[in-house]
Amino acid sequence: MGDILFLAHRIPYPPDRGDKMRGFHILKHLSRRHRVHLIAFADDQRDLAHQAVLSGHVASCQVIWRGKHNIVAALQSLATHRAASISAFDNREMAATVAKALKTRPIDTIYVFSSQMAQYLPAKPRQRVLMDFVDVDSAKFEAYAGQARWPMRWMHAREARLLGGYERAVARRVDAGLFVSEAEAALFRSRARGGNIQVLENGIDTDFYDPKAAMERISGMGPLLTFTGQMNYRPNVEAVKWFADRVMPRIREHHPRARFAVVGRRPADAVVALASREDVLVTGEVADVRGWLAAASVAVAPLRLARGIQNKVLEAMAMARPVVASAAAAEGVDDAGTIRVADGEAAMASAICALLADREAAEALGASARERVLARYGWAARLAPLDVLLGDAARDRKSAA
Known part of the structure; x- marks a missing residue:
């Protein structure tokens, strides 16, 4: 059984915002049974200090600084006819780091967290690829366009169109496209032409988020x-x-x-x-x-x-x-x-x-x-579909027999 390469658009630690929570718990889940190699961007200087913590969960961890300004990404998007969301994460160091990992590590599965990172997949991957879209990001820009005035209306509509086409193309290339809810998965299925679209829901750490847990209490606030x-x-x-x-x-x-x-x-x-x-x-x-x-x-x-x-x-x-x-x-x-x-x-x-x-x-x-x-919403139950996708559930049944 080979290793897993986990590509993340933002370092999944600390788990203090939605994307980091999902990324961190998926990473932990995968690491229980597999050697996982994490390559992630950081866009907050403080996050660069968390590489050591994550190294305790994975076989290797590399964090790359992403400091590209949104204006630069927008100009590159116009010049290359790509979605600005994709241009914003276009990085030579990341491309070289991913290529080296695929060449030197026994990777048999690539887990791509967020569609921005799909640009680092090989043209014809020999590995199993799981694409965690999380949400239908292009739909968000459609909504923005509906609320905006020109020229932002044009920019958001362009982003929705280009990003939507990119999402659909990626979904056809991977072994499974994952979404956080059935509603998101159904929306994507209605737009996509093919692809194995599945649901991988979020969970919650109910031991941490517990009203009886030790925490600094805030009082005297009134209603x-x-x-x-x-x-x-x-x-x-x-x-x-x-x-x-x-x-x-x-x-x-x-x-x-x-x-x-x-x-x-x-x-x-x-x-x-x-x-x-x-x-x-x-x-x-x-x-x-x-x-x-x-x-x-x-x-x-x-x-x-x-x-x-x-x-x-x-x-x-x-x-x-x-x-x-x-x-x-x-x-x-x-x-x-x-x-x-x-x-x-x-x-x-x-x-x-x-x-x-x-x-x-x-x-x-x-x-x-x-x-x-x-x-x-316990994390173990919500992430069980990953074990099926990776074949772990079948191996467990065989071992038990």
Whole structure:
């Protein structure tokens, strides 16, 4: 049995954001039975220090700095007629490093995390290739185009078209294309011409995200509505601005002491500006998001544009918090009725006010949400399909016999 080469568009450590969480747990899962060689980009100087930690999980680890400016990537995209998302990750050092690994290591499987990394596959791979698309990224740019004005409308539409064609071409070349939810997989199947499209869902570390776990507690906040996420990510920025502008005034009519906590690293200027309001807290990066979740009267996910399964929703559920989410944020989460789904400012404000007014019902809803996560979203169960794809399940059955 040969080794696995794991290519990641961002170093999967620390597992403190959605893509890193998924990447890290998949990497750990694969490393339990296989020798795994990790080659990943880093775009944060602090991440360069984590190579030593990851080396404890894998047979070898190489991290390559990616510092290309978005403007440079956009110009290269125009010159080469490629999607800017792909140009942004075009790197000679990465290409040479991958080529050397394939030449010198006994690799029989290449696990590609995020479509940007598919450009480093050999033209005709002799290895098994698993392509983890996670989401249908091209659909995100379609949505952006629908909301934008010229010239951004043209740029987003171009990106959607070029990236969509690239995604479909990659799917036809690999042994399996993986998506984070059945909804994403079904969307891609409706657009693709062929390809083995399968679902590999996200899980949640329920021992870490446990309301009883040791953590720094936050108190004295009063009624607190908490949103967590990477706060320079456009859908998150738009969500918190909309919530602060349109939903919070309605909530404050009934709960004047209520405040909205925006918790996450790298807040965009538009998010920082929200902190001038008396009813909004913008924390920036925090050492441990669990304290803010534990303090939440209600965890909110008012995303209007969302792809795949939202980790922020699973984390809040695991922390036994009552959750109110938009339909977009709830899509793909098999919650069995343990979260409240509301679209539009009036409906969302009403759902939140009802939970603030009935704390017993809110706590019961949070408790049922945690039970659902425990039953449905453990990482080992969610990643079991990987063992089938790699043939491990068949080998286990043969060994048992």
